[in-house]
Amino acid sequence: MKILVLIKQVPDSTTNIRIRADGADIDRAGVKMVVNPFDEFAIELAQQLREKRSDVQHITALAVGPAGAAEALRTAMAIGADDAIHLQDAAFDSLDELQTAALIAAVVREGGFDLILCGKQEIDLDSGQLGPALAERLDWAHVGAVTALEIAADGRSVEASRRIEGAEERVRCGLPALLTIEKGLVEPRYPSLPNLMKAKKKPLSVKTAADVPGFADLAGAVGGTRMHKLEPPPARPPGRQIKGEPAQQAAELVRLLREEAKVI
Amino acid sequence: MSRGTGPIGRLVRWSRFVEIKFVGLQVSHMSKDVLVFAEQRNGRLHPAVAQIVTPARALATAGGGRVIAVLIGAAADSAADALTATGVDHIVTISDPSLERYTALRYRSALAAAIAHLKPGVVLLPATFMGRDLAPRVAMRTGAALATDVIELSRDAEGRLDVRRPIYNGKAFGRVSFPAGRLAIASVRLNTFAPSTGGSGAGRESLAAPAVESDGRLTCSEVVRTGGEVKDVTEAEIVVSGGRSLKSEDNFKLLYELAGVLDAAVGASRAACDAGYQPHGRQVGLTGKTVTPKLYIACGISGAIQHLAGMRGSKVIVAINSDPEAPMCKLADYAVIGDLFQVVPALTAEARKLLAH
Numbered sequence: 001m002k003i004l005v006l007i008k009q010v011p012d013s014t015t016n017i018r019i020r021a022d023g024a025d026i027d028r029a030g031v032k033m034v035v036n037p038f039d040e041f042a043i044e045l046a047q048q049l050r051e052k053r054s055d056v057q058h059i060t061a062l063a064v065g066p067a068g069a070a071e072a073l074r075t076a077m078a079i080g081a082d083d084a085i086h087l088q089d090a091a092f093d094s095l096d097e098l099q100t101a102a103l104i105a106a107v108v109r110e111g112g113f114d115l116i117l118c119g120k121q122e123i124d125l126d127s128g129q130l131g132p133a134l135a136e137r138l139d140w141a142h143v144g145a146v147t148a149l150e151i152a153a154d155g156r157s158v159e160a161s162r163r164i165e166g167a168e169e170r171v172r173c174g175l176p177a178l179l180t181i182e183k184g185l186v187e188p189r190y191p192s193l194p195n196l197m198k199a200k201k202k203p204l205s206v207k208t209a210a211d212v213p214g215f216a217d218l219a220g221a222v223g224g225t226r227m228h229k230l231e232p233p234p235a236r237p238p239g240r241q242i243k244g245e246p247a248q249q250a251a252e253l254v255r256l257l258r259e260e261a262k263v264i
Numbered sequence: 265m266s267r268g269t270g271p272i273g274r275l276v277r278w279s280r281f282v283e284i285k286f287v288g289l290q291v292s293h294m295s296k297d298v299l300v301f302a303e304q305r306n307g308r309l310h311p312a313v314a315q316i317v318t319p320a321r322a323l324a325t326a327g328g329g330r331v332i333a334v335l336i337g338a339a340a341d342s343a344a345d346a347l348t349a350t351g352v353d354h355i356v357t358i359s360d361p362s363l364e365r366y367t368a369l370r371y372r373s374a375l376a377a378a379i380a381h382l383k384p385g386v387v388l389l390p391a392t393f394m395g396r397d398l399a400p401r402v403a404m405r406t407g408a409a410l411a412t413d414v415i416e417l418s419r420d421a422e423g424r425l426d427v428r429r430p431i432y433n434g435k436a437f438g439r440v441s442f443p444a445g446r447l448a449i450a451s452v453r454l455n456t457f458a459p460s461t462g463g464s465g466a467g468r469e470s471l472a473a474p475a476v477e478s479d480g481r482l483t484c485s486e487v488v489r490t491g492g493e494v495k496d497v498t499e500a501e502i503v504v505s506g507g508r509s510l511k512s513e514d515n516f517k518l519l520y521e522l523a524g525v526l527d528a529a530v531g532a533s534r535a536a537c538d539a540g541y542q543p544h545g546r547q548v549g550l551t552g553k554t555v556t557p558k559l560y561i562a563c564g565i566s567g568a569i570q571h572l573a574g575m576r577g578s579k580v581i582v583a584i585n586s587d588p589e590a591p592m593c594k595l596a597d598y599a600v601i602g603d604l605f606q607v608v609p610a611l612t613a614e615a616r617k618l619l620a621h
Contacts, residue, residue, distance in 0.1 A: 013550050014569050017435040037551060098404055123550065125431050127412045133400035141482040142368055144397040163545065164393040166496030167489045173482040183551040184544045224443035225409045231437045241588060242600045249600050250610035254618055256598055261580045263559040264526060
């Protein structure tokens with residue numbers, strides 16, 4: 001079985017997001033970049049599958065992004081990937097999520113993968129488009145937001161649970177398939193120092209637009225949204241503190257929620 | 265789509281080229297109508313559908329088109345009356361036993377077929393678990409452009425869709441423009457728009473479910489309730505949430521009592537879930553669920569940035585906390601400074617008094 005894991009490098013979740021004066025992007029100076037936490041679940045799952053099963057032959061990590069994304073791929077290789085593909089070209093920067101999915105499809109279509117794993121969403125743009133869109137482009141089945149997983153002993157089908165409103169769907173599909181990973185399925189490990197050292201020696205291939213078959217036609221066929229302006233969240237009006245005895249506080253709060261906020 | 269090489273592969277690639285041409289042709293015949301994906305499960309219309317009819321109506325009115333809703337299911341008609349009440353102009357149903365439960369492949373084929381038949385210029389879906397799963401596939405399949413989880417929709421001077429959506433977990437917002445001449449698809453964040461009401465009549469039409477044999481490779485065998493009969497945090501208009509300072513699973517009963525009176529869902533912080541007080545399905549935050557209720561009551565939650573990421577989009581925020589310096593108290597519209605073990609029962613009693621009238 002060959003597994004592909006999609007990795008995105010994103011600002012750490014505790015980062016204080018500042019928007020550039022021109023509104024075109026966030027101010028990236030000094031921002032700590034990490035592997036998207038949901039993608040971390042995906043690479044952890046791939047490595048656990050290898051540890052549990054005898055038929056996982058190869059794990060490849062793939063990222064689209066600027067030079068820094070190589071660091072995220074090294075982390076993925078320290079957790080488990082055998083090699084990595086880095087799609088890096090200025091021409092990729094302007095692609096939207098659907099176009100990025102089409103780009104990845106063009107690169108991995110002939111790769112012989114049986115399973116593609118990625119996070120259920122990326123914590124920077126929060127779009128969650130990539131996994132299902134890539135599956136569609138490849139004409140594969142996908143299961144989104146997986147919380148439990150069983151791969152058949154013969155490696156031909158998966159049974160998975162996916163989280164929905166107050167319930168879980170029990171889903172089954174044949175391989176090849178793409179799974180997007182929800183929190184709770186696995187707990188990511190910290191890569192050990194020896195594994196971090198080994199990861200530096202694993203092969204990482206960089207591909208540019210010239211290496212992607214049919215790249216020139218990709219953007220014309222689908223997608224094409226453009227995030228043209230970033231804005232800070234609207235300031236919340238200053239709140240008020242309610243002090244006093246619990247019974248008084250409760251009465252005052254209920255009055256405010258009914259008469260002022262009009263939410264109960 | 266081709267995975268082969270050689271003459272057949274080339275032929276398939278050629279056909280893909282033709283398909284692209286076809287999409288282009290379709291675009292030139294795109295109508296001014298706005299299509300709404302009317303999500304239902306077991307004949308029950310998702311409450312978010314009435315909410316997204318509101319922006320759909322605004323876009324359709326501005327463009328001089330109709331609001332058309334598509335219902336997909338085993339007996340899709342059973343949700344049609346509730347859908348009529350939202351004020352849509354026209355309802356298209358695709359009913360088939362194979363559509364009883366949601367699967368990504370059958371539903372994307374059905375919705376793509378509705379799009380091919382109706383040729384809308386804009387398609388809106390609720391950003392539910394189903395909508396999030398379905399929208400990217402349908403957009404890729406129909407050669408559309410997509411923005412997810414949007415909170416504002418408008419048209420620019422050239423009539424192209426322009427939307428606003430939260431990014432970086434609500435720490436910023438992005439304005440997203442759509443390209444000209446291409447189907448625009450957006451999923452709309454829950455509890456963002458007031459539900460549309462007052463409809464009394466809508467045209468009806470049924471479409472055959474597309475027979476795509478390979479769609480059978482993905483099946484859903486059952487849907488298992490995980491939260492008992494309690495509402496899910498993403499569905500509820502009011503969420504009562506607790507942190508580790510609840511100290512035990514048993515003490516969460518206090519929150520369930522308050523939630524019962526307010527018809528609310530119960531949520532929890534990551535710390536409370538990791539401590540085993542509540543299942544992870546109730547976790548609100550960066551690696552849990554993102555909620556946007558009209559009222560969020562945080563009980564004993566100090567407000568780690570990861571938790572705020574999951575609830576800062578709530579309309580009104582109440583903090584109940586003994587520490588006035590806690591980040592949640594700074595964010596809250598109303599911060600009740602005190603011991604939650606006294607304040608929460610008092611609040612339950614007050615709310616019960618009020619709502620009994």
